[in-house]
Amino acid sequence: MILPIVKYGNSVLHRVAEPVTAFDEALERLSRDMVETMYAAPGVGLAAPQVGVLTRLMVIDATGGEKAGSLMVLANPEIVESEGDQYEEEGCLSIPEFTARVHRPRKLVVSGQRIDGSQTVVGGEELLARILSHEIDHLNGVLFIDHLSLIKRDIIKRKIRKKVRAGEW
Numbered sequence: 001m002i003l004p005i006v007k008y009g010n011s012v013l014h015r016v017a018e019p020v021t022a023f024d025e026a027l028e029r030l031s032r033d034m035v036e037t038m039y040a041a042p043g044v045g046l047a048a049p050q051v052g053v054l055t056r057l058m059v060i061d062a063t064g065g066e067k068a069g070s071l072m073v074l075a076n077p078e079i080v081e082s083e084g085d086q087y088e089e090e091g092c093l094s095i096p097e098f099t100a101r102v103h104r105p106r107k108l109v110v111s112g113q114r115i116d117g118s119q120t121v122v123g124g125e126e127l128l129a130r131i132l133s134h135e136i137d138h139l140n141g142v143l144f145i146d147h148l149s150l151i152k153r154d155i156i157k158r159k160i161r162k163k164v165r166a167g168e169w
Contacts, residue, residue, distance in 0.1 A: 001033045001036065002033070002036055002037050002040050003033050003034065003037045003051040003052075004051070004052075005037065005041065005046075005050055005051060005093050005094060006049070006050055006051065006052050006094055007094055007095070007096070007169060008094055008095045008143065008145075008160055009160065009164065009169070010052075012049050012052055012054060013049055013050070013094055013138070013141070013143060014141045014143075015049070015054055015141050016054075016139070016140055016141045017047070017048060017049050017054045017055050017056045017057075017138075017139045017140075017141075018054055018055055018056065019055075019056050019076050020055055020056055020057055020075040020076050020113070023075070023113070023115065023116055023117035027055075027057070027075070027115065028115055030048065030053060030055075030057065031057060031059060031073045031115055033051070034046050034048065034051060034057070034058075034059045035059050035061075035071065035073070037051060038059055038061070038093075039061075039064070039065045041093050042064055042065075043064075043093045044060065044061055044062055044063075044064055044127075044131055045058065045059065045060045045061075045131040045132075045134060045135045046058065046059050046060075046093060046135070047135045047136075047138035047139050048139075049138050049139065049141075050093060050094050050138060056075060056076045056077065056139045057073070057074070057075050058073075058074050058077060058135040058136070058138070058139065059071070059072065059073050059074075060072045060074070060128075060131050060132065060135060062124075062127050062128045062131055072122060073114065073115050074110070074112040074113070074114075074120070074122065075112055075113040075114070075115065075117075076112050076113050077110045077111070077112035077122075077132070077135075077136055077139070078110065078111055078112065078136075079105075079108055079109070079110055079132075079133070079136060080109050080110065080111050080121070081107075081108070081109035082105035082107065082108050082109075082129075082133075083105060083106060083107040083108075084105060084106030084107050085103055085104075085105065085106055086103070086104050086105070086106045086126065086129070086130065087101055087102070087103050087104075088101060088102070088104070088130060089101055090102045090104075090130065090134065090144050091144075092134070092143065092144050094138075094143070095143065095144070095145065095156070095160075098145075098156050098159070098160075100144065100145065100148050100152060100156070102130075102144050102147045102148070103147065104129065104130045104133045104134070105129055105133060106125060106126065106129060107123070107124070107125045107129055108123070108124050108125075108128075108129040108132050108133060109121060109122070109123045110122045110123075110124070110132050110136070145157075
């Protein structure tokens with residue numbers, strides 16, 4: 001089932017998500033719905049708070065569904081190692097129509113749990129590292145615009161307020 005994506009302005013996006021403690025059918029159903037929502041958007045990553053659920057769960061597919069076996073579902077992800085720097089254009093399904101260049105690690109190692117609760121470690125470089133970092137930020141109540149300068153962030157916020165007033169947000 002495709003879930004509604006929460007947009008900037010909703011307080012759930014600024015809250016820290018709770019750890020996953022029950023690896024049950026409800027979590028499996030949420031992850032399936034999140035995958036379907038991510039692909040339909042279309043996007044390459046989605047965190048549970050973006051669908052209004054404050055739990056530490058994220059789904060990622062850097063290929064956008066074009067390469068079999070590239071889908072990742074991670075619960076309770078934590079960055080255990082980061083290296084380098086990249087400064088690339090980034091967007092967000094919760095802030096549609098807006099992008100900006102953001103500093104992210106060039107390489108990341110993330111530990112977490114699979115949907116069955118078993119432990120896993122995932123490594124990623126370039127785009128995958130950026131996606132992992134972006135989605136983990138969501139789980140910590142941080143949005144990509146929070147990494148921007150005050151001036152750039154205010155420009156985006158003003159444009160969003162204008163869209164809200166026009167009924168377009």
